[in-house]
Amino acid sequence: xxxxxxxxxxxxxxxxxxxxxxxxxxxxxxxxxxxxxxxxxxxxxxxxxxxxxxxxxxxxxxxxxxxxxxxxxxxxxxxxxxxxxxxxxxxxxxxxxxxxxxxxxxxxxxxxxxxxxxxxxxxxxxxxxxxxxxxxxxxxxxxxxxxxxxxxxxxxxxxxxxxxxxxxxxxxxxxxxxxxxxxxxxxxxxxxxxxxxxxxxxxxxxxxxxxxxxxxxxxxxxxxxxxxxxxxxxxxxxxxxxxxxxxxxxxxxxxxxxxxxxxxxxxxxxxxxxxxxxxxxxxxxxxxxxxxxxxxxxxxxxxxxxxxxxxxxxxxxxxxxxxxxxxxxxxxxxxxxxxxxxxxxxxxxxxxxxxxxxxxxxxxxxxxxxxxxxxxxxxxxxxxxxxxxxxx
Ligand code: ATP
Ligand code: MG
Numbered sequence: 001x002x003x004x005x006x007x008x009x010x011x012x013x014x015x016x017x018x019x020x021x022x023x024x025x026x027x028x029x030x031x032x033x034x035x036x037x038x039x040x041x042x043x044x045x046x047x048x049x050x051x052x053x054x055x056x057x058x059x060x061x062x063x064x065x066x067x068x069x070x071x072x073x074x075x076x077x078x079x080x081x082x083x084x085x086x087x088x089x090x091x092x093x094x095x096x097x098x099x100x101x102x103x104x105x106x107x108x109x110x111x112x113x114x115x116x117x118x119x120x121x122x123x124x125x126x127x128x129x130x131x132x133x134x135x136x137x138x139x140x141x142x143x144x145x146x147x148x149x150x151x152x153x154x155x156x157x158x159x160x161x162x163x164x165x166x167x168x169x170x171x172x173x174x175x176x177x178x179x180x181x182x183x184x185x186x187x188x189x190x191x192x193x194x195x196x197x198x199x200x201x202x203x204x205x206x207x208x209x210x211x212x213x214x215x216x217x218x219x220x221x222x223x224x225x226x227x228x229x230x231x232x233x234x235x236x237x238x239x240x241x242x243x244x245x246x247x248x249x250x251x252x253x254x255x256x257x258x259x260x261x262x263x264x265x266x267x268x269x270x271x272x273x274x275x276x277x278x279x280x281x282x283x284x285x286x287x288x289x290x291x292x293x294x295x296x297x298x299x300x301x302x303x304x305x306x307x308x309x310x311x312x313x314x315x316x317x318x319x320x321x322x323x324x325x326x327x328x329x330x331x332x333x334x335x336x337x338x339x340x341x342x343x344x345x346x347x348x349x350x351x352x353x354x355x356x357x358x359x360x361x362x363x364x365x366x367x368x369x370x371x372x373x374x375x376x377x378x379x380x381x382x383x384x385x386x387x388x389x390x391x392x
Contacts, residue, residue: 001080001090005061006161007049010072010171023049025174025202026070032236033064046115046157062167067234069200071169075153077161082119087126088133090162091152095134098150098164099141107144108134112154119156126154173202175236180204181284181314182277184269185231185240187223187344190288190317192231192334193325197316198286199235206239206280207231207388208273212246212345220342228388230334241276242384245269248375249349255369261351262296263358264366267308272376274309276383284312290320295354304358 009026023044030049031042037060041052051061058076065074078090091110099105112126121129131143134152155161183195185207195205209224221242228240245265252264273285289297289305296305306313317325329335 001078003053003058004077004079005051005053005058005065006075006077006163007051007065008072008074008169009049009070022070022174022177025177026068029068029070029174029176029236030065033068034061037061037064066167066169068174069170069172069202069234070174072171073169074167075163075165077163079159079161082116082156082158082160084121084129087154087156087160087162088130090160091130091154092134092137094162094164095138095141095150095152099138105141105149107142107148108150108152109143109145109148110134110152110154113156115155115157126156130154170200172200175199175202175234176204178202178204179284180206180280180282181286182273182280182282183207183286184273184288185209185224185228186288186346187220187227187338187340187342188288189322189329189335189338190290190293190325191286192227192288192338193328193332194286194288194314194316195231196234196328196332196334198314199231203284204238205231205235205286206241206277206282208241208243208276210243210245210269210272210345212249212348213244215246215348216343216345220344223337223340223342225386225388226337227334228386229390230332230337232388232390234332237387237389239280240386240388242386243272243276243379244382245345245379246348248379249345251370251375253349256366259351259353259355260358260363260366261349262346262354263301263304263363265346265349266296266301266305267363267367268372268376268379270305270308270313271372272379274311275376275380277311282311284314285309286314286316288317288325289315290317290322290325293322295356298356300357300359301355304360304363307360 027042027044027049034040037056043050080086110127110131112123114123150164153163178201181198181203183205185191199205207228211221248268249265252261256264
């Protein structure tokens with residue numbers, strides 16, 4: 001009998017001829033996620049993926065695997081040759097083990113699946129048989145088919161499987177199945193979540209950050225690095241480009257109307273990001289913008305910001321409320337870092353009364369006072385690049 005992690009994937013199973021490609025990607029992503037734990041066999045069979053646990057720590061494996069995009073759920077199962085006596089015995093041991101771990105377990109239910117139709121008992125018959133056996137051989141526990149404290153699962157396939165847990169994955173598609181996009185990563189709550197959501201659709205990401213050093217501190221920069229590292233748990237290794245926006249902000253401050261500072265900086269950020277993106281094989285930009293959240297995110301402001309670039313801009317948070325974005329940030333583990341109180345480049349020259357209903361022609365006129373192309377090129381010439389990996 002072996003201990004295995006059973007990994008289920010939903011959506012990729014629907015991809016017709018591409019199915020194999022998606023499955024192979026998922027296998028290699030799972031492999032990457034656990035490779036530092038030692039030699040572990042990851043393989044697919046019958047529309048599922050398995051990891052042999054051998055003598056490794058189960059929790060170390062499941063903690064990592066459940067964060068791999070494309071996985072719907074996973075279970076830690078016992079696998080053995082199909083045999084009814086053996087199924088009863090393993091199911092009983094499983095129930096006893098769980099009861100020993102948790103004394104609150106007072107009711108159970110057996111759920112069965114018969115994938116191998118040659119097996120003489122139907123699913124319901126297996127459940128009834130095993131359920132009866134468990135009742136006979138345990139004390140202080142009863143059957144509750146509607147709301148059981150624990151479900152013992154039995155599956156009859158090429159082999160028999162018994163398990164009692166189901167850990168939810170994030171769903172989505174395996175990373176690397178859908179091109180690459182460049183995330184505008186601030187130190188705030190929203191942009192890491194935006195990057196995560198797009199990554200979840202299989203898109204590889206890189207990130208670009210704008211700072212106003214020395215007006216913004218090294219600690220603000222550290223914070224962005226930390227956020228990038230958290231993202232890399234899900235999105236793998238990626239590059240973080242850092243741009244000093246200060247020379248541009250100074251020019252705007254000198255030559256343009258004060259209330260247009262934010263929207264003009266935003267247009268510069270987008271254009272710089274687009275140029276860096278094109279040079280690095282990215283086909284879209286990602287931002288954490290959400291309608292109406294701040295002055296620079298009214299629909300009119302979004303229009304003016306968007307008009308600065310040709311590349312598609314993905315805004316996965318566009319219609320989400322802040323509380324829901326915050327909840328997601330907590331779930332993926334970026335929230336605590338995002339709320340650390342370090343200044344952002346945008347706050348350095350924050351106008352007292354920013355425009356909330358900018359007009360594109362008016363804004364473009366203001367830009368006529370600036371040598372936009374030179375400013376963009378100089379900013380990119382001074383760009384720093386950092387490789388983000390989990391290890392450091
Ligand atoms: P966030 O929480 O992501 O900082 P926010 O609510 O503070 O968002 P804004 O500051 O208006 O909103 O920024 C909107 C989006 O513009 C951000 O989600 C991010 O994608 C991008 N952005 C803003 N500031 C920066 C920055 N300093 N570096 C990189 N991208 C930025
Ligand atoms: Mg911000």
